[in-house]
Amino acid sequence: MNHFKPFIQQLIELRNTLFRSAISFIVIFVCLSFYANDIYSFFSAPLIAKLTDGNKLVSTGLTSTFIVPIKITAFISFLLSLPFIFYQFWRFISPGLYKKEKKLILLSFVSGIILFFVGMAFAYYLIFPIVFNFFILMTPSNVSLMIDISNYLDLILSLLISFGLAFEVPVIILILVTLGWVKVKTLEEVRSYMIVIAFVIGAILTPPDVISQFCLAIPLWFLYELGLFASKRINLKAR
Numbered sequence: 001m002n003h004f005k006p007f008i009q010q011l012i013e014l015r016n017t018l019f020r021s022a023i024s025f026i027v028i029f030v031c032l033s034f035y036a037n038d039i040y041s042f043f044s045a046p047l048i049a050k051l052t053d054g055n056k057l058v059s060t061g062l063t064s065t066f067i068v069p070i071k072i073t074a075f076i077s078f079l080l081s082l083p084f085i086f087y088q089f090w091r092f093i094s095p096g097l098y099k100k101e102k103k104l105i106l107l108s109f110v111s112g113i114i115l116f117f118v119g120m121a122f123a124y125y126l127i128f129p130i131v132f133n134f135f136i137l138m139t140p141s142n143v144s145l146m147i148d149i150s151n152y153l154d155l156i157l158s159l160l161i162s163f164g165l166a167f168e169v170p171v172i173i174l175i176l177v178t179l180g181w182v183k184v185k186t187l188e189e190v191r192s193y194m195i196v197i198a199f200v201i202g203a204i205l206t207p208p209d210v211i212s213q214f215c216l217a218i219p220l221w222f223l224y225e226l227g228l229f230a231s232k233r234i235n236l237k238a239r
Contacts, residue, residue, distance in 0.1 A: 017089060017091070017092045020084075021081070021085040024084040025078055025085075028077040029073065029077035032076060032080075033070065036069035036070055036072075037069050039072055039076060040069040040073075040149075043072055043124075043156055044057060046124065046128035046129055047132050047147070049129070050129065050132045050133050051145070056145075056146060056147075057147050057148075057152065058146045058147065058148060058149070059148065059149050059150075060148050060150070061150065064149055065149070067150075068149045071153060072153060072156075079116075082113055086109045086113065090109065093105075104175065104179075108171055108174075108175055111170075111171050112171045115171060116164040116165070116167060116168065118167055119163040119164040119165070119166055119167030120160045120164045122219065123162075123164075127159060127163065127212075127215045128159070130215060131159070131211050131212055131215065134211050158205075159206065159212065161205075162206050162216055163216065163219070165205065166216055166219060166223065167223060169220060169224055169226075169227055170226050170227035170230060171227075173187065173224070173230075173231055174227060174230055174231055174234065177231040177234065178234065184228070184232055188228065191228065194224050195217070195221050198216075198218070198220040198221040198224070199213060199214075201220060202216040202217035202220065
């Protein structure tokens, strides 16, 4: 029976970790829910700024005006709770790790969270205006553009998550190189194919339009080069 005690303790610790993580999300969500409409206004601002007279956001469902702000508030609440969630899981796994493993995982967690937020900020401040302006300009003059808020939510969440994940590329490359799973030389050899791969990934992650794919593919290629450069520097220091 004593042999199962450490395992039972780990299960209890894991349960407590999951519980505290869930509580952190719920607390943040409850606090932000009072500002759900303001949060939605913030994320709709890039599109509103580009809309001309006669074009507007509309709700085609009775519950959409309530559900959409709540959904985006839940998304933001989850993002804001990520640092605390990662910290809880770090406390859970760190006792069983070696010093080198602790350093790698901690660095990956911190840089990964930062880059994910940077990727979303990049999408919001740079990509949203470009994409929205393009489609509004392409609207025929005899067509009144009325955008459903539910469809708009799906679009911005898709772009935010896609760019957030794309900005994780340098972290992924550094992890693979540090663990010895991929050599820097191999990354250099395939770099000429990366631009094609970037466009393929852009086509998978973004909505089915050329502008969104192009806006993701170019930063993705640049981030690959950044990860390759950082890997070279780390290899030089290791020597």
